[in-house]
Amino acid sequence: MKPTLETYLSEHAEQRPDCLAVVCGGESLTYAQLYHRVRSRARQLHEDGLREGQIFPFRTSQSIDFLLTYFAVHLLGAAAAPLECGLSDERFAAVSSWLKGCPVASDTADVLYTTGTTGDAKGVMISHRAIVADGENLIASQGFCPDVAFVIAGPLNHIGSLSKIFPVVMTGSTLIILQGMKNLDDFFAAFQLPFSRFATFLVPANLRILLQFAADRLQALADRLDFIETGAAPMAEADMRALCDLLPHTRLYNTYASTETGIIATHCYSHDGCVAGCLGRSMPHSRLFITPEGTIACQGDTLMSGYVDNPVRTSEVLRDGTLYTSDVGRIDSEGRLHLQGRDDDVINVGGFKVSPVEVEDAALSHPMVHDCICTAVPHPVTGQALRLLVVLSEGHELRKRDLARHLLSRLEPYKVPQLYEPVAQVERTFNGKLNRKHYKS
Amino acid sequence: MREQIKQLLEEALPLVDVESEFLYSELDSLGVTNILMTLSEEYGIELDSRDATPKNLRNLDNIVRMVEQKLAARP
Numbered sequence: 001m002k003p004t005l006e007t008y009l010s011e012h013a014e015q016r017p018d019c020l021a022v023v024c025g026g027e028s029l030t031y032a033q034l035y036h037r038v039r040s041r042a043r044q045l046h047e048d049g050l051r052e053g054q055i056f057p058f059r060t061s062q063s064i065d066f067l068l069t070y071f072a073v074h075l076l077g078a079a080a081a082p083l084e085c086g087l088s089d090e091r092f093a094a095v096s097s098w099l100k101g102c103p104v105a106s107d108t109a110d111v112l113y114t115t116g117t118t119g120d121a122k123g124v125m126i127s128h129r130a131i132v133a134d135g136e137n138l139i140a141s142q143g144f145c146p147d148v149a150f151v152i153a154g155p156l157n158h159i160g161s162l163s164k165i166f167p168v169v170m171t172g173s174t175l176i177i178l179q180g181m182k183n184l185d186d187f188f189a190a191f192q193l194p195f196s197r198f199a200t201f202l203v204p205a206n207l208r209i210l211l212q213f214a215a216d217r218l219q220a221l222a223d224r225l226d227f228i229e230t231g232a233a234p235m236a237e238a239d240m241r242a243l244c245d246l247l248p249h250t251r252l253y254n255t256y257a258s259t260e261t262g263i264i265a266t267h268c269y270s271h272d273g274c275v276a277g278c279l280g281r282s283m284p285h286s287r288l289f290i291t292p293e294g295t296i297a298c299q300g301d302t303l304m305s306g307y308v309d310n311p312v313r314t315s316e317v318l319r320d321g322t323l324y325t326s327d328v329g330r331i332d333s334e335g336r337l338h339l340q341g342r343d344d345d346v347i348n349v350g351g352f353k354v355s356p357v358e359v360e361d362a363a364l365s366h367p368m369v370h371d372c373i374c375t376a377v378p379h380p381v382t383g384q385a386l387r388l389l390v391v392l393s394e395g396h397e398l399r400k401r402d403l404a405r406h407l408l409s410r411l412e413p414y415k416v417p418q419l420y421e422p423v424a425q426v427e428r429t430f431n432g433k434l435n436r437k438h439y440k441s
Numbered sequence: 442m443r444e445q446i447k448q449l450l451e452e453a454l455p456l457v458d459v460e461s462e463f464l465y466s467e468l469d470s471l472g473v474t475n476i477l478m479t480l481s482e483e484y485g486i487e488l489d490s491r492d493a494t495p496k497n498l499r500n501l502d503n504i505v506r507m508v509e510q511k512l513a514a515r516p
Contacts, residue, residue: 184490209474214490306488350471381474404455413469416456 041072052077125306133165133301137283205350227251232351240274262302350382386417
């Protein structure tokens with residue numbers, strides 16, 4: 001039987017029971033304690049009716065409790081579906097109900113709920129095999145090891161942060177879970193915990209925040225930070241150089257990954273050069289190539305198994321063991337991947353990918369909105385921010401907050417635009433479709 | 442100044458009730474960053490992560506007080 005994440009957890013609980021597995025807030029658990037509580041949670045979930053092959057949706061929290069549920073669901077042979085913590089109760093109930101009624105592929109460990117380019121929700125099935133392959137990719141390429149405690153500040157339902165649990169558990173090191181990056185005093189306090197070395201994953205927007213508002217405090221960690229991984233969004237070359245200057249002994253990685261592909265390639269820019277868009281070579285379990293259309297295609301054990309209950313959408317991107325992405329890229333003479341943009345309308349807001357169609361559909365359900373288009377505008381921290389251009393219904397005026405709250409009741413918080421502008425009309429193509437290119441220039 | 446800061450923050454943070462007594466609890470990391478950026482640009486003051494405390498950002502009055510103190514300390 002092939003090992004799963006829980007196989008490693010069980011082995012550590014037996015072989016190194018007193019090693020610290022997780023720290024969160026004032027609470028911490030050793031591997032023995034963690035495994036004991038995971039088994040207890042699994043019994044409870046079983047009593048509540050959860051069975052092998054089912055999907056278990058639950059609200060994500062940055063907590064030890066999240067880990068207990070996540071591992072317990074796996075132990076029962078069910079699939080964990082961690083949903084956005086900011087989802088409204090109504091949306092959470094609707095998504096949960098849909099997921100619970102869906103069949104999943106065998107060996108499915110996780111179902112990650114994402115939004116596609118056309119605005120329709122999708123559940124990405126990730127197998128136990130993919131999880132272990134992701135973990136082995138990261139261990140081999142970035143040097144996760146038992147002596148380095150890993151700080152997770154990002155949301156645990158996103159692949160960027162969730163995937164860091166894998167190598168930490170597989171190597172038997174310690175996970176430090178934070179409640180995001182809102183309180184930077186808490187963030188820096190985590191690096192004062194009694195561990196000799198630390199590593200962390202931060203999206204470029206978070207690195208930008210640190211560089212702009214806490215550069216001196218980051219520099220003070222220079223001797224403790226073993227490595228920092230970033231990914232999920234483009235990172236400015238100037239920020240790479242600034243980090244290299246502040247942290248001369250820290251390995252700094254930029255990684256190519258997505259929910260559908262898993263963890264594919266990584267570039268150590270502190271060692272191999274600060275080049276914007278460079279994502280390095282493929283990792284041991286992964287292969288990648290550029291299609292004749294110029295988009296990136298991936299192969300290997302880390303790929304998703306498909307979209308839940310959606311064979312048509314699955315076959316559009318996953319065929320014969322190859323995952324065809326919408327990312328445009330090239331491979332240089334040294335075999336390094338360079339990302340050059342996207343071949344679709346998805347807007348990347350600080351590492352969160354947003355379909356403008358989904359935002360527009362939600363906005364159009366408000367009576368004040370006659371027509372609208374969601375566009376991207378440059379943002380100094382997140383790279384891009386969402387702007388909604390609104391053609392108002394007759395007799396209505398633009399009430400920004402009302403519209404924002406309406407959107408929040410239907411969408412995840414990161415999909416709610418920051419900027420709203422009334423316009424006389426939105427540009428359309430000759431056949432009546434929204435002319436997105438007009439707003440990209 | 443209070444009214445001006447209120448308008449600035451309402452523009453920058455459409456989902457947040459700027460007059461809330463628990464303003465900080467309504468913010469996420471980007472909201473905190475937007476406040477620091479908006480105020481430092483508008484008033485030419487230097488704000489860093491040490492200023493973004495739950496106390497300073499607890500409500501609009503505390504934010505106004507923080508800006509006033511920064512302006513007073515400006516050389």
